[in-house]
Amino acid sequence: MLNTIEIFPWNVNFETGIAEVDAQHRRLVALLNALVGHLTVQADTPQLESIFSELSDYAQTHFAAEDRIWQQAFGDDPWATAHHAAHVGFIDEVLRLRAEEGSKPLEEVIEDIVSFLTHWLALHIIESDKRMAKAVLALREGVGMDEAKRIADAHMSGATRAMIDTVMTMYDKLANRTVQLTREINRRQQAERAVQEAQAELLRSRDAAEAASVAKSDFLASMSHEIRTPMNAITGIIELMRREELSPRQADNLHRLQEASQHLLAMINDVLDMSKIEADKLRLDEVSLKVSELLGSVVAMVEGQARAKGLALRVDVARIQPLMQANLTGDATRIKQALLNYLGNALKFTPSGSVTLRASIDEDAADSVLLRFEVVDTGIGIAPENLPRLFSRFEQATMDTTRRYGGSGLGLVITRRLAELMGGQAGAESQLGVGSTFWLTVRLKKAAPAVAPPARRTAPEAPDDSDPEAALRRDFAGASVLVVEDNEINAEIAVDLLEDVALDVDTAADGVEAVEKAAARHYDIILMDMQMPRMDGLEATRRIRQLPALKDTPIVAMTANAFADDRTSCIEAGMDDFLPKPVDPDLMFSMLLRWLRARKA
The missing domain is CATH 3.30.565.10 (Histidine kinase-like ATPase, C-terminal domain)
Known part of the structure; x- marks a missing residue:
């Protein structure tokens, strides 16, 4: 339970001289303070409802007990009748105020309840109940009804009346200050709620932005792969056509097509670089x-x-x-x-x-x-x-x-x-x-310290070959290459380019077939795609590396997954090098030449 606000602190001025009544008054005041304390800090509804109900129920119990005392002493005297009517009016007013909670702002309801309870209960206890108690005590000493009433009225006049007026003024001020406190607490809580809601909205916005960034990165990665795959076919076919005898007009058209494909690839790379910079995923090498x-x-x-x-x-x-x-x-x-x-x-x-x-x-x-x-x-x-x-x-x-x-x-x-x-x-x-x-x-x-070599094998740089194609035909004719590629057109282009430099080329349509063929035949080098059905290139590489005879076979990623993370994943899976699509034939031939020379050495 929350700490109560002592808006109605008990003191000897409230005592009537009848122990049973005073004990019940103490309990009533304690419940009032508890209710006001919860109202001012706007406690949770179930707890507030519980205290409110307890106050209402106890007030009725107290009033019934008090009415019995007055009835025994006064019978049908107007004092007893009027006092009972005041009790009934109190219960009706509490229920009315409680019913306003759904139709008025909460702070107004709180102000009404605090003002009514403090004023009514203070006035009722120190004036009405004390007057009745003085008369009852006089009756118990054997005086008549009229004399008992006179004694009670006399006791409630003079200095006692002045004390009652002072106490009532004090409790009116307390009630007003409590209302002001309630308003201030309400403003503070509203401000705190606004801050909390703003913070929650910022967190939601941050989460949404992060989710959007992830979604954008995933989309760009997917689009990069989807664009680079057909681009590889376009540039590959251009390269194959360039090797044929063409008329001047055909050669000019092919040159224009090659320039257009290079321009498109440059734009794709720019967009991907920009997305990595915006997502703070671009890492610099040292x-x-x-x-x-x-x-x-x-x-x-x-x-x-x-x-x-x-x-x-x-x-x-x-x-x-x-x-x-x-x-x-x-x-x-x-x-x-x-x-x-x-x-x-x-x-x-x-x-x-x-x-x-x-x-x-x-x-x-x-x-x-x-x-x-x-x-x-x-x-x-x-x-x-x-x-x-x-x-x-x-x-x-x-x-x-x-x-x-x-x-x-x-x-x-x-x-x-x-x-x-x-x-x-x-x-x-x-x-x-x-x-x-x-x-x-x-x-x-x-004067930075030497950077540690990457955790993979590196092929020595090839001698200065102005024509890597000629060097391949001269030095490695018949060398075996396994091309792992699920796109049929890209596989055909790779086979044509490699056979054109006198290499012995075999193909596999996915990772499962690649593992099977690698286990059945010795290859001098393997070109491995990443994204494939049944088994991707990363898993296929890991399984090939588990075969003792193939632990040193060069495996080069040849993939449309062109992000730096993709390169890292390939190396960690056991690949030796990385060739992004669309494949530059000159780069591919130079890379093949380096790795075949390294293997021969």
Whole structure:
């Protein structure tokens, strides 16, 4: 039970001189205080109802006992009749107030109940009941009825009357203060409930957002797989057709188709990268790198495109020479991605002139260095009012730019987010019709300890083969390859590409068939899909690794599941390498060459 509020504290002024009546009054006052205490803090309804019922029931019991005493003393005297009527009126008023709970605001009901009970009970006990008790005590001493009434009236006048008025004034003030307390408690509880409801709503919103993020990630992963699977068929057929004798018109159409498929794949990768960044699932690698090698790799990737457009591709590293060969630590792949985004845009929007890649040192600390990279072009430039929009999602400088040059509108925002993840920033300056400068900064660690090798075998880098296909035909003609692929078209394309370099190719339509064939025949290498009916590629790999004769057979994932988590799952299952779909034939041949050479060695 909650602590009671002593709005009606008992004192000697309430005593009537009749022990039975006083004992019942004490119990009545205790129940009143308990009820008022629960009303003011708005206790739970069942507990409140219990106390209310107990007060009503006890009041009726007390009134009945009291009426018997008065009846015995006064008989049918008007004093006894009037007192009984007051008792009945009290019960009726309590029931009326209690019935208002469903039709009036709770705080108003509480105020009405508190005001009525405190005033009525105080007045009834210290005035009406004491008057009746004084008369009864006089009658018990042998005086007549009229004299007993006179004695009672005399006792209730003068100083006693003044005391009664003072006590009633005090209890009226107590009742008012209790009402004010009730209002304050009610306001506080409403505020607390509002805060709790707001917190609950925030939690619901957070849970909904997390569920939406998970659903989005699952959807993107599913869509990635569903798009990459047919894309693999498209790029594979393009590669097979490219190997045939074609007319100039056919070759030109095929080239256009290849460019369109590469553009579509680039957009898919941008959307997936953006989704991982937004879901905070993009993790940076910490690997040893050298700026010279990083820049050389980036330039090598775009110099053919620059040459084809007749653009001068320049590299300015004069301001970073002291660090060109330094051992630094960071995510080389993501730095390359950011620079390629800039260089790709520069080459796209520069019809003539040059594109320059610059590198400099913004900050050289004891344990880290902040590098600044800039891509400067002599292209079409950007109007000042359009610059702020460039690093927003799905935004390009103008609608005309989108229609003319295409693109997802995600490359720059991804670059900025990558720079921020690497402790730097990104931005741009431009002049319409003159050219643009896009820059980013990244923080790299100095002299970092060597990164532990991954928990898998690694194939040695192949010698510098300008033509991995020719090297495969020359050195590994007849080598056996098991292609595990449930998509019939993709399986046929893989077989055609591999047989074209003189490899002996077998196929399995799912994981169960792959395990059976691997156990029955020795293969030099296995290309394993991930998602397949009956048994997926991960489980198939685990079972193949349990076969003693196959514990060292290279198994390469060849899958449309292109997320980093998928790569990790493949390696943990026992695979040795990862080849995402749509498969780049040159990459596949280079990878096959490395693993076949490693196995031969």
